[in-house]
Amino acid sequence: AQRVTQPEKLLSVFKGAPVELKCNYSYSGSPELFWYVQYSRQRLQLLLRHISRESIKGFTADLNKGETSFHLKKPFAQEEDSAMYYCAKGPVGPGANSKLTFGKGITLSVRP
């Protein structure tokens, strides 16, 4: 079964501290990986996807196939980064089914 593991439920840091939100996935070829974010009282929205290799709001995530990880990082956390973050994995290969698997999520709290 496809799995996405976010080992921590909560990460609390001070403003300006580095942040790393961990995500590991079960190996299955070349996965499609995403990070979604849910700010308080807002709907879930895409933060970034590995295929774009982009940096959004200072966050980056690198796919490490050897470690099957897709950790989300930011060098200096801001209070407005406080939110729930979900790692998600899409299907692999053209014949794969269309299930999207989410991790259990992690709450990031950035204190002033």
Place this chain on the structure above:
Amino acid sequence: EAQVTQNPRYLITVTGKKLTVTCSQNMNHEYMSWYRQDPGLGLRQIYYSMNVEVTDKGDVPEGYKVSRKEKRNFPLILESPSPNQTSLYFCASSPQRGLRDTQYFGPGTRLTVL
């Protein structure tokens, strides 16, 4: 405005009383999906639809039904709700082959089954 809408946003009902949560998108997306969000369990996919008249089970389909008669609508039906279906439900849509593209989420429907 391009968006996914859900109705109702909040619903309190009793065990066994059939209910429908509607989901509509105005972006001409082919892929639509339903999720439930529970504390400690994250987001779990209930059902998804690749296109009109094409639906398939997600990870937790028991107790739910869906239909996709039109491209824009994807209602979630609970024929006989039970308390373990108390949850926050999200609908999402995506352009093509869903999961290689961004999913756009609705605002959520908080359901309480007494």
